[in-house]
Amino acid sequence: MPKSKSAYSQPTKFGKEEHHIIVVWVDNEAGVLARVIGLFSGRGYNIESLAVAEIDKKKHLSRITIVTKGTPEVIQQIKLQLSKLIPVHKVADFSRNDPDILFRELALFKLVGSTKKLDKAKKLCKKYNVIILDKTKKSFVIQVTALRREIDKLIVALKPLGLISASRTGAVAMTRGKEVFTQ
Numbered sequence: 001m002p003k004s005k006s007a008y009s010q011p012t013k014f015g016k017e018e019h020h021i022i023v024v025w026v027d028n029e030a031g032v033l034a035r036v037i038g039l040f041s042g043r044g045y046n047i048e049s050l051a052v053a054e055i056d057k058k059k060h061l062s063r064i065t066i067v068t069k070g071t072p073e074v075i076q077q078i079k080l081q082l083s084k085l086i087p088v089h090k091v092a093d094f095s096r097n098d099p100d101i102l103f104r105e106l107a108l109f110k111l112v113g114s115t116k117k118l119d120k121a122k123k124l125c126k127k128y129n130v131i132i133l134d135k136t137k138k139s140f141v142i143q144v145t146a147l148r149r150e151i152d153k154l155i156v157a158l159k160p161l162g163l164i165s166a167s168r169t170g171a172v173a174m175t176r177g178k179e180v181f182t183q
Contacts, residue, residue: 015072019048021065021094021103021173022078027087028054028062036064036088039081045070049105049170061089067171094173102176106169107151112139113162121161128154 026032033052040047049067054060068078075093082091094101111121118140122132125142128150134141139162144154148171155166 023092024064025089028060032087051170108167110165111162
């Protein structure tokens with residue numbers, strides 16, 4: 001994987017780069033996503049994945065989940081800058097190593113091939129608890145919900161069995177148990 005050329009992604013005396021999942025609760029209005037994304041691009045921060053959807057129609061709130069990478073000082077800076085944006089209600093930094101946080105990604109895969117290859121692919125997919133969404137004699141489309149690294153492994157395993165197209169949501173995260181993240 002090529003190294004980032006951003007000055008913000010270089011290790012410093014404050015620590016090495018780590019992946020973080022930042023969740024931002026914002027007003028669901030025109031231009032908000034552009035402002036959040038602009039904050040990242042304007043400072044040279046990379047977004048590895050992005051998922052956004054309205055979560056409360058009455059309050060017009062959306063939840064943006066961003067996977068990014070940076071040193072602890074960069075991640076802290078991102079959170080502070082996000083908190084200053086007017087439509088932002090709260091910002092959470094979910095560490096991938098925290099056992100109290102659940103992470104998942106959804107992916108759709110289309111496979112096309114011979115009956116023999118498709119049967120092999122279906123057997124391989126059983127351990128991932130996939131859902132078959134569409135099926136013909138020569139193809140099928142599956143849905144899988146798993147950790148990012150598991151989806152990456154599945155893609156590698158399915159390529160020789162006829163994987164021709166993949167669509168991924170990016171990570172989403174939530175705390176375990178009855179606790180709700182508060183700022």
